[in-house]
Amino acid sequence: MTEDFLLELRCEEIPARMQEKARTDLASLFGERLKSLNLPFERIESYATPRRLALIVRGVAATTLAMSEERKGPRADAPAQAIEGFLRSTGLTRDQLVERDMGKAGQVLFAVIDRPGVVAGSVLASAATHVIHNFPWPKSMRWGAASSSTESLRWVRPLQGIIALLGDKLVPVEVAGVKSGVQTMGHRFHHPGAITIGSAADYIEKLRACHVIVDGAERRAIIAVGAKMAATKAGLTLVEDEGLLYENAGLTEWPVPLLGRFDPEFLSVPPEVIQLTARVNQKYFVCRDAAGKLANAFVCTANIDASDGGAKIVEGNQKVLAARLSDARFFYETDLKRRLEDLQPKLEKIVFHEKLGTVADKVERVAKLARWLVEEGIIPLPSGEGRGPLASAREKGEGDALSSDPHPSATSSLPPSPDGRGNLANLAERTARLAKADLVTGMVGEFPELQGLMGGYYAAAQGEDPAVAEAIRDHYKPVGQGDDVPTAPVTVAVALAERIDTLAQFFANDMKPTGSKDPFALRRAALSLLQIIFENNLRVRIFGVFTRQMDPAQARLREIVSDEIVGFLIDRLKVQQKEAGVRHDLIDAVFALGGEDDLVRLLARVHALQAFVNTEDGKNLLAGYKRAANILKKENFVIPAKAGISGDGAGQEPQDFSLSYTPENEEAALIQALDSAAPLADAAIAREDFEGAMAALATLRAPIDAFFDKVMVNEPGKREHRLALLARMRDAVHKVADFSRIEG
């Protein structure tokens, strides 16, 4: 006969963000404990509301598993000492031991130990106590008179009550003065009194009758449906938000979504600001109108069925949001009164990092680099280039404001460039110079997460080129895997320049990530840089760009540091590409060739290589290569100067191999294969056709297999030549990758 066990741990309001994890922790910890105590059960369900954690263990056995253990002891005629030792270790007496005839081994003593099952109740009580004492709350506290000692129980908030029922029987549990009982509390306002629970079977429904929906998923569903309906009834569409669903379900035991309105005048504030204020400060959903624009409505989630249908609640919430929005509008309107370039002096006062100067210093470096990246042709021109956007800004009479810039930029001192690249360079530099100004605006001071976005709005409002406004808005992107990667050329230039500068400066000042510590988020900066490069197929020799961005007075240091950064990027590349299934050893194999710091090309080679080593030809060629490399290593072979068998020479003068003997057929075939494959591979690599290069190498597979099959390398008089041939083969393979780095 099995029964169900109910445990409810009632406490003061648990933070919404902790409830889901607490619920699953409770179930898993309790389940583990029961398993270790050998109490069988079917399954565990768990629940969380703001005021309680609960679990129901279904199908609990009446007792723990009875255990019968048999242990073999010494022979019956063993010395008394040995027998006594065995008795001690088993806790039995001599007459409780069993003697068995073990044939050749003679009469042997056995201990048969029976452990009877323990009744479920005491096991459940001990499991509950254990779990309560060891619960992994992210933050916990002491409270009440017991907290005179710091050893008192810690819980997320004061623990108020425990229900522990096996079937309909109370399981006595006592923790920190709280004794288990059969009563709990219903909804704080709808049902302030105590309610009695009979068993796990009536727990959920009794609480529901007292306005508590125990199941978080059900509360989320109620909010999701109710909020949607409230919006629909008002002719609007709800902007769905999973995070808000969880948060509101974690703040309510009886959720009631209510629609409220705000003054449409506030819609002059950017919609993102309104949504953020509503979401972060008030936990409201927002709505869109039929045209898809943000509507002057919100949905809040009350924890009560108000006697007036929620009229007062809506009124109160409207007032709060209105106060918040008027704050936001105040910031927005105040910010709009100042041009972004006029905020420069404030940036000069913000220390970016004590070793790296102010934000203004960084802006200056990034601006120059962004311009350079465009001028060098690293940033591709947009299709349909030809506008003169800066000229249009001037026509609007913005020239005066531009010249008030305390650091006159190229955009304000140079005439509009006649060509597209010049324009793009101007726009990129202009963007970089304005991109950080919003950090000192009122709105970003209030909502730091709006950095970039507000700058974009303010730039557009002051008549900047749309490409500049867009780039200011997006230049922090991507902020992680999965975020949009910029593709607009101006944005790409500035976003790339920013990451390059960050990495260069921190590495040059010896502030590199170590182990799990990465206080300046350089790994993220590196990842963003890779994403930008690959998404836009940017062809750039990155090493030189890093050296350029460091102090020219320290020529040697900057080369060392740039090498470090490139190595760091390659490490990040391995991590980033892992998800895409690209093998890290193949990245190493290509990178080990040296000199490959064009990441796009590097990755293309890796892709081709990975496709190749997965083919039958590739696998066998790799095996042949390893065999050749091993022989060369064992023989400590150095290519004789005269032999002229080098990778480079092979292409031009394949006929120079004069042999003093007649080669074996297989040897001749390999020479011939190399003579034709090497130049093909070279040519393919030159035109970045890495599949072509692999295909050329693939032609070596059969000849090298045959060579090893039939030809003896260490033949007197022929050894030098044959080793040189193997070296030639190795070098040919090295044109595409250092195969010695490839695993397997």
Place this chain on the structure above:
Amino acid sequence: MSQPLSFQRMILKLHDYWSERGCVILQPYDMRMGAGTFHPATTLKALGPEPWNAAYVQACRRPTDGRYGENPNRLQHYYQYQVILKPSPPDLQELYLGSLAAIGVDFTRHDIRFVEDDWESPTLGAWGLGWEVWCDGMEVTQFTYFQQMGGFDCKPVAGELTYGLERLAMYIQNKDSVYDLAFNDAGVTYGDVFLENEKQMSKYNFEVADTETLFEGFRKAMAECENCLDAGVPIAAYEQAIEASHLFNLLQARGVISVAERQAYIGRVRDLAKGSCEAWITHMTPEWQARYPGWTV
């Protein structure tokens, strides 16, 4: 429905309510401070084993929040109602809700929520866990179980309730501007009492206060705090910490403390507060241990 409570009647109701529940009703501390928590009846009394239940109104000075009387929600001088109960009673939430009911909050029509808000005061070296209490989406009270004060564990833990009186009154009286609040039942508004004060004090805080005098005052408060600590009068030392804290707030309002310096100043104030708490504990421990055998810091 009866007429909503005026500002002063709301305070009187709270006094009655907490007085009936065994609290000492104190008057505001006679010093300028940023929050009711700075009152020694909270800061110092939160330390040590002795039970302590007190309630009081405290004027709060937040120089940077001044808006020259032009913002209906922001003031550089406003009132908090502060309740401290040590050890925290098991029914603290119910007691608190009872006080809301006493000042006219109807729980059948209003939505009360306890929303996670962990409290921390870098200048007091104090932290606690608790909530901000929302009424229809508006924060009306900070509810905290002190865990540490002045860097010392609270043994036992005290429960602290900090009501924002103006907000509560605006809500109860259904007013959009703090200046329109009925201060009493005889036609005097909050604006009649405080509008001119806000205008002048905002100007003083932002424009007039002589920064050299403030810096000098800050240095003197630091020195005097040391002097008091040396002389074994921790309460007097703590008053200097309060003084230094307020002068720092004024210097901030005057915009003469850079971002880089800010942390250093907060650290100095914290050192004063921590030093005072430590001296207070040292001073009181023999007495505490005599009355509560077994109690340790």
